[in-house]
Amino acid sequence: MTQPRFVPVADQALLVEFGQTVDDETNLSVQMLDQALARTPPEGLIEVVPAFVNLVVVFDPTLTDHGAIQQEVLACLDERSEQIGNNTVRDVEVCYDAELAPDLEDIARQAGMSSEAVINAHLAGDFHVVMYGFAPGYAYMAGVPEALHLPRKTAAVRDVPEGSLLIAGPQCLVSTICMPTGWWRIGRATTPILTGDSQKPFLFDVGDPVRFKRISRSEFDESRGGKPHG
């Protein structure tokens, strides 16, 4: 296991970096450290923010400092099991109806397959949450099958509704607020990512595998029934 690079971030955090390129092994190191820090939180820890190749350990500088946090991280790296645990498969219901997936035809044309084949390819993807970012509940998932890797659109589309299932490159996400986006709209989810449950306000933990379940348009309409997403 390669030792990470430690970089102080002003008075408030320590960046722990396992590599420069996005790959599964690097990300696994990030997730293992993230879980180890959750099991044995250092004194003065405020929070840990994991990303693709690194994570940042945010601390209270009146209680600790970069050096002490670095020692704690090194201890976690020594101790941690090589097993990654506690991740739960999360199911997300999606309707791929053309009206709710305005880019489906375009994706199909670019991928050189039928819309139905695009849907099946997407459903067959091996997804897991890599990190959150951009806006509350925006969970970036890796695992879009290669046939569906498309660069972002050159111009963003306005007012894309919350609950939109979006893809770009190898990534996939379900939006939680109405926003402009340059990602491709492949469907609409009914499963809220912002759960409204104060005990578990976000559906996914970082690292959770995600399974998309196809629902029909009538099931979509029924489950929506005017209920806001999130």
Added chain:
Amino acid sequence: MKAVGGNRMADAVFKVHFAGPLISFQDGGRFGHMRFGVPASGPMDRLSHAAGNVVLGNEAAATSIEISMGGIVLECVSGTVSLSLNGGGFDVRVGDQTYTSRSVFNVSPGDKVTVRAGGWGSWCYLGFAGHVDVPSWLSSTATHTMSGFGGGMVQSGQTITIKETRVEESRIGEIASLTEDLAEKPIRLCLGPQDQHFHASAIAALLGETFQLTDAYDRMGARLSGSALELKDALSIPSEPILRGSIQVAGDGVPTVLLADHQTTGGYPKIATVVSADLDRLAQKRARDSISFEQVSAQEAVVIARSKALQMKTYLQEMAVPRGTLLERLMRENLISGAVGPGAD
């Protein structure tokens, strides 16, 4: 402890006649959810917000209204309550009375409170002696402006209810400021965490030249103008965590300081990070104000953070003490000048 003055546990209701853009309800912030894409939000000028609360006898992190340079006009419809205005140099009028923007005053039904941008500063906090009744999200009323989650934006036409109001006669008057915060000193920063992606000339420009804030300034961040900060190559780094105070540089070399409602991750390299102690001062700057930076080490930044925390704690404790009624204050001042005696000027 019962404060001097009335303790009427009644509601007060305010009607918002006009609210400019970027005016929102903010408590002390929503911490610990960055891993879920949620920044802390909370006040842009955290100390002014906290002081505006404690001078009323509220908890430092209580909900108040963050007022932008757009200004606000609201009218007390019912109830009598003490208010505080604290922050940048704004102008405030209550009926025919004018106050400085660092004041505690009472408002009664029919009183119109008008707050407008004054000589300096971008943000001012309107505090209420009582509980501001607005929605909370993840146990915080801090408004995340991009989503509107939390207490929400303050809109023209809206009604605001204050629960458990108090009239704090013993707290009326001007609010002292932490004078050090008003000084025109450079903003301190630490280089990194991705300064290795920049040419030496970019680092030299950041530390040696003057930048200006631009109109692209909101609760998410402030874009600066000045020398372009050249990246070594137009690389795209993997998206990674962003913190309040991160200075990220887009491909065009333009730096943006990320603030209260920052995105939690992003793929632009961060050339430097502003020390927490200087973020309030930075946030009070306006578009076209000049800004210069001074480098400190991470170790120095921790020392600065600790001394600032101590200073803030002492200041807020002092601000939380009721000063007494006008009569009591006059009495006390007489006694004090009497006690100081010969030798005092």
